[in-house]
Amino acid sequence: MSFRGRFAPSPTGRLHLGNARSALLGWLQARAAGGQFLLRVEDLDRARCRPQYLDDLMRDLEWLGLTWDEPPVFQSARDDAYRDALERLERLGWVYPCFCTRAEIARAASAPHGLSDEGPRYPGTCASLSPTEIAERSRTRTPAYRFRPQPGEVHFVDGLQGPSSQDVAAVVGDFVVRRNDGVASYQLAVVVDDAASRITHVLRGDDLLSSTPRQLQLYAALELPPPQFFHVPLVLGADGKRLAKREGAFALTELRERGLPAERVLGVLAAWSGLGDGSPVALEELVRRFRPETLPRGPVVAQEQTLVEALGLD
Ligand code: GLU
Numbered sequence: 001m002s003f004r005g006r007f008a009p010s011p012t013g014r015l016h017l018g019n020a021r022s023a024l025l026g027w028l029q030a031r032a033a034g035g036q037f038l039l040r041v042e043d044l045d046r047a048r049c050r051p052q053y054l055d056d057l058m059r060d061l062e063w064l065g066l067t068w069d070e071p072p073v074f075q076s077a078r079d080d081a082y083r084d085a086l087e088r089l090e091r092l093g094w095v096y097p098c099f100c101t102r103a104e105i106a107r108a109a110s111a112p113h114g115l116s117d118e119g120p121r122y123p124g125t126c127a128s129l130s131p132t133e134i135a136e137r138s139r140t141r142t143p144a145y146r147f148r149p150q151p152g153e154v155h156f157v158d159g160l161q162g163p164s165s166q167d168v169a170a171v172v173g174d175f176v177v178r179r180n181d182g183v184a185s186y187q188l189a190v191v192v193d194d195a196a197s198r199i200t201h202v203l204r205g206d207d208l209l210s211s212t213p214r215q216l217q218l219y220a221a222l223e224l225p226p227p228q229f230f231h232v233p234l235v236l237g238a239d240g241k242r243l244a245k246r247e248g249a250f251a252l253t254e255l256r257e258r259g260l261p262a263e264r265v266l267g268v269l270a271a272w273s274g275l276g277d278g279s280p281v282a283l284e285e286l287v288r289r290f291r292p293e294t295l296p297r298g299p300v301v302a303q304e305q306t307l308v309e310a311l312g313l314d
Contacts, residue, residue, distance in 0.1 A: 002034075003036070005037050007022070007038075014251035015251065017250045018242070021273065024266070024269050026204075038072075041074045046076070065283040073197060075184075082188060086177060098126040105119065105123070142181075144180040146177065153166065154167070154217060156212060158209065159295075168213050168217055195225070200228065202228070202230065204231060205231065206231035232295065234299065260313075263281055263282055268307060273295075275289050
């Protein structure tokens with residue numbers, strides 16, 4: 001199977017140096033393998049997505065030379081595919097309608113733990129409603145749909161982080177695949193789209209490492225082949241906070257609009273990736289230097305002053 005990688009940003013903010021590094025590494029990984037690289041726009045969260053962010057991020061990628069080989073896929077246009085997948089999961093008995101409100105879940109949850117992106121572990125209130133109860137509740141509230149994971153540890157080997165495992169049923173519980181406003185959840189959409197685009201390698205920030213076991217459960221339930229995963233550690237500021245969370249965080253658009261040469265930004269991204277000493281570098285040179293086995297595994301700490309100097313900002 002030929003290599004197909006992708007970058008899947010959400011246009012909910014400006015692209016910063018940290019996610020530009022993930023895009024660069026994914027792109028280099030695909031190029032080094034003689035494969036293809038795709039762009040998918042994860043714009044399901046309509047309230048937070050802005051056309052301006054999308055426009056900026058596409059220009060930023062083009063500016064760095066990180067081209068994509070097929071027209072971008074927009075998640076906002078893929079609802080039919082998500083509905084088909086949901087129907088399939090429903091037919092096979094993997095999902096059930098859930099009528100709980102957030103407040104009800106918070107009240108019923110026995111422990112506040114769980115994963116921060118899912119909230120408290122779902123206590124299973126709607127897990128075994130009868131058809132009559134479902135019909136009755138549907139009259140007053142549109143349900144969300146929850147996926148019932150297989151019990152037990154999900155093991156997988158991340159290409160960078162090594163062996164990893166998580167008991168999804170115990171830690172996360174039954175998780176949402178369609179919200180009650182009818183929008184597919186990130187977990188379902190990412191699996192349906194990566195499978196539809198025949199993605200073989202997913203390289204992304206390690207903040208999504210804990211989502212991977214949920215996604216692997218969905219691949220198994222939908223009988224789809226999962227890609228290989230490569231989770232790159234995030235770039236942190238000297239204070240230990242994610243670069244993305246810091247004010248400004250060296251947004252690409254700003255650097256581009258200031259007229260900085262793209263090679264300077266690539267020099268910084270290369271230094272964070274074991275591919276250079278921070279001096280300006282052309283993308284073609286990085287293609288020559290890149291070796292898949294040297295993909296970074298440890299966290300990177302960005303010193304603000306070093307960054308300012310490397311980028312030639314005043
Ligand atoms: N859209 C997600 C983000 O920007 C990335 C999803 C993924 O790479 O699987 O964090």
